[in-house]
Amino acid sequence: MGYDNDNIFAKILRGEIPNFTVYEDDETLAFMDIMPRSPGHVLVIPKTPARNMLDASAAQLAACLATVQKVARAQMQAFDADGITTQQYNEDAGGQEVFHLHYHTMPRHAGVAMGPPGNMGDMDEIAANAARIRAAL
Ligand code: AMP
Numbered sequence: 001m002g003y004d005n006d007n008i009f010a011k012i013l014r015g016e017i018p019n020f021t022v023y024e025d026d027e028t029l030a031f032m033d034i035m036p037r038s039p040g041h042v043l044v045i046p047k048t049p050a051r052n053m054l055d056a057s058a059a060q061l062a063a064c065l066a067t068v069q070k071v072a073r074a075q076m077q078a079f080d081a082d083g084i085t086t087q088q089y090n091e092d093a094g095g096q097e098v099f100h101l102h103y104h105t106m107p108r109h110a111g112v113a114m115g116p117p118g119n120m121g122d123m124d125e126i127a128a129n130a131a132r133i134r135a136a137l
Contacts, residue, residue: 001091003049009100013047020130023071023137027063030071032130036121037114038106040079040129044068050101052090060101068103074136078129081107085114 004010012019013029020032022042033041044067050056072084087104089095106114 001051003051003055004099005049007100008098009043009045009102010049013045013100020126022074022130022133023067025063025067027060028067030067032126033104034121034123034126035117035119036106036126036129037104037117038085038108038112039125040075040081040107040133042071042075042105042133044071044103044105046101051099052094052096052101053088054090056101064101064103068105070137071133072105074133075105075107078132078136079107079109082110083108 008017011017012031021029022032023030026047028044028046030042030044033043044064046056046060046064048060050060053061068086072086075081075084085104085106085108088102108114
């Protein structure tokens with residue numbers, strides 16, 4: 001169970017497939033999930049290879065969480081959110097589908113359930129939500 005250089009987030013990092021970036025620094029990239037479970041759903045990944053939390057270095061985890069916090073604060077403001085849900089899955093049995101370490105950060109509103117996984121979002125809406133988060137950052 002090593003790192004697969006052809007996973008979809010590795011391709012995003014190499015610029016081989018497009019993404020809606022909201023934030024990046026030397027260590028991490030934050031971009032919109034194209035199957036959002038709430039409006040403004042963002043993924044945060046390390047720029048260096050890690051399959052998931054189990055093989056990641058402490059430095060990769062720390063860098064990702066610092067970016068998650070930045071993005072979460074911006075999401076609170078951009079969507080006038082009541083809270084944030086952060087999720088992170090490890091291996092098939094843990095619910096992981098893309099095998100490059102990633103954190104989900106999702107704005108939440110009181111009484112509004114998260115949507116189901118696997119539903120492709122509206123790209124115009126995702127682009128507009130990315131712009132709102134970038135503006136708040
Ligand atoms: P999981 O590994 O279970 O956390 O699921 C992977 C997540 O990546 C899902 O929420 C997908 O919607 C998301 N995803 C898959 N492909 C892309 C992509 N090309 N751009 C943005 N998000 C993606």
